[in-house]
Amino acid sequence: MCSMQTGSHMTKLKGKKKGLLRFFYLDEHKSCVRWRPSRKQDRAKSEWETDDVIKGKKSEMFRRYADNRFDPNCCFSIYYGERVRSLDLVSTNSEEARTWVTGLKYLMAGISDEDSLARSLTWLQQTFSEADKNGDGTLSISEVHQLLHKLNVNLPKQKVRQMFQEADTDENQGSLAFEEFCSFYKMISTRRDLYLIMISYSNQKEVLDLQDLAHFLENEQKVNTLTCAVIGGPLEGAQRFFFSVGFTNYMRSPAGDVFNPEHQQVNQDMTQPLNSYFIATSHNTYLTGDQLLSQSRVEMYAYVLQAGCRCVEVDCWDGPDGEPIIHHGYTLTSKILFRDVIETINKHAFTKSQYPVILSIENHCTVPQQKRMAQCLTEVLQDKLDLSNVNVHETKKLPSPESLKGKVLVKVMSSVDLKKNLRRKNEHKQKNSSSEEQVPVRRRVRRQQQQRKDSDRVPSQVGLRDGFTNSWQVSSLDETVVNQILQLKPAQLLRLNQRQLLRVYPSNYRVDSSNFNPQPYWNSGCHMVAMNYQTEGRMLELNQAKFSSNGNCGYTLKPKCVFLLSGSFNPTSEDPLPGHKKTQLVLKVISGQQLPKPKDSMFGDRGEIIDPFVEVEIIGLPVDCTKQQTRVVDDNGFNPMWEETFIFNVLMPQIALVRFQVWDHDPIGRDFIGQRTIAFSSLMPGFMLSSGYRHVYLEGMSGAGPVLSVCWDTAEGRDAAEGDESSV
Numbered sequence: 001m002c003s004m005q006t007g008s009h010m011t012k013l014k015g016k017k018k019g020l021l022r023f024f025y026l027d028e029h030k031s032c033v034r035w036r037p038s039r040k041q042d043r044a045k046s047e048w049e050t051d052d053v054i055k056g057k058k059s060e061m062f063r064r065y066a067d068n069r070f071d072p073n074c075c076f077s078i079y080y081g082e083r084v085r086s087l088d089l090v091s092t093n094s095e096e097a098r099t100w101v102t103g104l105k106y107l108m109a110g111i112s113d114e115d116s117l118a119r120s121l122t123w124l125q126q127t128f129s130e131a132d133k134n135g136d137g138t139l140s141i142s143e144v145h146q147l148l149h150k151l152n153v154n155l156p157k158q159k160v161r162q163m164f165q166e167a168d169t170d171e172n173q174g175s176l177a178f179e180e181f182c183s184f185y186k187m188i189s190t191r192r193d194l195y196l197i198m199i200s201y202s203n204q205k206e207v208l209d210l211q212d213l214a215h216f217l218e219n220e221q222k223v224n225t226l227t228c229a230v231i232g233g234p235l236e237g238a239q240r241f242f243f244s245v246g247f248t249n250y251m252r253s254p255a256g257d258v259f260n261p262e263h264q265q266v267n268q269d270m271t272q273p274l275n276s277y278f279i280a281t282s283h284n285t286y287l288t289g290d291q292l293l294s295q296s297r298v299e300m301y302a303y304v305l306q307a308g309c310r311c312v313e314v315d316c317w318d319g320p321d322g323e324p325i326i327h328h329g330y331t332l333t334s335k336i337l338f339r340d341v342i343e344t345i346n347k348h349a350f351t352k353s354q355y356p357v358i359l360s361i362e363n364h365c366t367v368p369q370q371k372r373m374a375q376c377l378t379e380v381l382q383d384k385l386d387l388s389n390v391n392v393h394e395t396k397k398l399p400s401p402e403s404l405k406g407k408v409l410v411k412v413m414s415s416v417d418l419k420k421n422l423r424r425k426n427e428h429k430q431k432n433s434s435s436e437e438q439v440p441v442r443r444r445v446r447r448q449q450q451q452r453k454d455s456d457r458v459p460s461q462v463g464l465r466d467g468f469t470n471s472w473q474v475s476s477l478d479e480t481v482v483n484q485i486l487q488l489k490p491a492q493l494l495r496l497n498q499r500q501l502l503r504v505y506p507s508n509y510r511v512d513s514s515n516f517n518p519q520p521y522w523n524s525g526c527h528m529v530a531m532n533y534q535t536e537g538r539m540l541e542l543n544q545a546k547f548s549s550n551g552n553c554g555y556t557l558k559p560k561c562v563f564l565l566s567g568s569f570n571p572t573s574e575d576p577l578p579g580h581k582k583t584q585l586v587l588k589v590i591s592g593q594q595l596p597k598p599k600d601s602m603f604g605d606r607g608e609i610i611d612p613f614v615e616v617e618i619i620g621l622p623v624d625c626t627k628q629q630t631r632v633v634d635d636n637g638f639n640p641m642w643e644e645t646f647i648f649n650v651l652m653p654q655i656a657l658v659r660f661q662v663w664d665h666d667p668i669g670r671d672f673i674g675q676r677t678i679a680f681s682s683l684m685p686g687f688m689l690s691s692g693y694r695h696v697y698l699e700g701m702s703g704a705g706p707v708l709s710v711c712w713d714t715a716e717g718r719d720a721a722e723g724d725e726s727s728v
Helices: 002-006 060-064 094-108 121-131 141-150 157-167 178-188 192-201 210-221 244-252 299-306 338-348 367-385 417-429 479-488 490-499 519-523 538-548
Strands: 008-012 020-026 033-036 052-055 075-080 085-090 277-282 311-317 357-363 408-413 474-478 501-505 528-531 555-557 583-593 612-619 626-629 641-650 657-666 669-679 692-697 707-716 725-727
Touching: 002 008, 002 020, 002 094, 008 094, 052 094, 060 075, 060 085, 075 094, 121 141, 121 178, 141 157, 157 178, 192 210, 192 244, 192 583, 192 641, 210 692, 244 692, 277 357, 277 538, 299 311, 299 338, 311 338, 311 528, 338 367, 357 367, 367 408, 474 479, 479 490, 479 501, 479 519, 528 538, 538 555, 538 657, 538 669, 583 612, 612 641, 626 641, 657 707
Parallel strands: 277 311, 277 528, 311 357, 357 408, 474 501, 501 528, 583 725, 692 725
Antiparallel strands: 008 020, 008 085, 020 033, 052 075, 075 085, 277 555, 583 641, 583 707, 612 626, 612 657, 657 669, 692 707, 707 725
């Protein structure tokens, strides 16, 4: 952070042959990137509530520079704004680029090396201002008591008054100015768990020097090298040591996050055939709500593509004036033009990920309007449809995501006429090309009518024939059909998914656009598990966690036992992998900090102080699915302590998710506070490594950033007994 605030000279690309050399720096509040010189005063970009930072030459601007004048390791792009613009920069060296990319990602995630519980001075100022009811610029003891109730702090009044008087050091006795309030806040936010760790490694001193810190990192965090990159910034003072607050800052920094930072980028092999991957897929992409009355919007395509989705659905119907339209047929949903949708996809397809986008077209159009669709696709997408450079001729294997970067694949349901029209246009466009070049649209699916056969006949009718060898075929089945296959012929379904692509979409009975549980379909190797991205909740959170493990690029490599033809893997059996040892996860939930009241609390911030407890759940194969929960801590949402250890035995961690949920106990039930779901393989420092103290940042939380402190240990084999501990 310090080097970013000091600033760097970098080249800014702006559509010219030569970039503009500018001086870029992080502002003092760590809220935006500024540069000079600039035509506008206080020019700022990339506020952390915007989009993303991508390393390498992956933006549209970089693609304009076809030559190799820029080293990809020195290039990165900052995406920002509602229209998703990019600030494309070239640093002087790769180390500098890595510093900026990593630092900006941490800031975008709301994680910095600011105060351990208040992530920025802005939050403290806002909290102080809201607590100052009479607007006199200070806080009285009664206003402090009201604020503590809002923050879920339950301390004896005498203790509060004692800390109040200790912080009240100016001449205006009986009230706290802002600086005094900051001192008071640090008193109440002291982390007992971290303080005890610091004391144990500092020989009972209240400071931690470099040697002590290195010892802690090596023993607990399994970090062998002590650098500024590891500690997230310089140590305090010329003697380079940590006080209690500084150590808390470090533990609350990205270095202490439970999520492996290497997984924020693509980290998996992307050269395998397409059917070796799970693919982030959207259902009824155009809808903003339910399937009966909601609006259809082209903006939804931009939204899901920016969220990492790689397969979008396009339901096409005949429209007026010969122009095809998109909407949910035979309902009151609004209609949008097919061409507007394709233009939006063309604009946003590769702003977040360079890996191929699949258009799942459900075609209900007559032949004249199918020809219009084919014309629109070729005119708008142009070279994105051209697969002449991809080796797909006379092969039984699908190409890889790596070889299809920047390409759009078209999967057409119901009619071959559209495919014929696209093929003609493509052949006409490439009439001088070699005979080996392929038509970009070669995917076929079974008709919908086959999916609606009598339920007793379904398992023998839906593409489970062992003799089928055409890898370009795509089957598209609704959840009801796939559920029946899972019950009756799970092994055949697994073999089908090893040969070709399969898309699973929600039942037509989900008129509210609710989502199913995607995990059972992932367990059986289904590639495209279609989700209603407009419907937030548990199921969509599982989907987000699944694809976050590979840089949220939209493709996640399947475990070998799922995509290889050999093996005896059966996801539904009591012993899915015979002879395979389990991985044991020993997880200790230590504490929580700044947990808010439930969002739907009847009295809002004035409601009762919460009684929190934590639920940890493993989501994966049926034999692995389990959950455990802590005890309830009464009247303390500010810094509850649990210190409870859970043991999970997981047969297939490669496909499992770990879900942390925080609840408020109520006499008649429980109220949801927050959650964080992470792929098992993305746990920091890695599920095959050993222990460490980490923080779990709850998603979707504003303010000071509620967290859980955890520590854990993992080991191969059923008898692993000791391990790391993690704090929430």
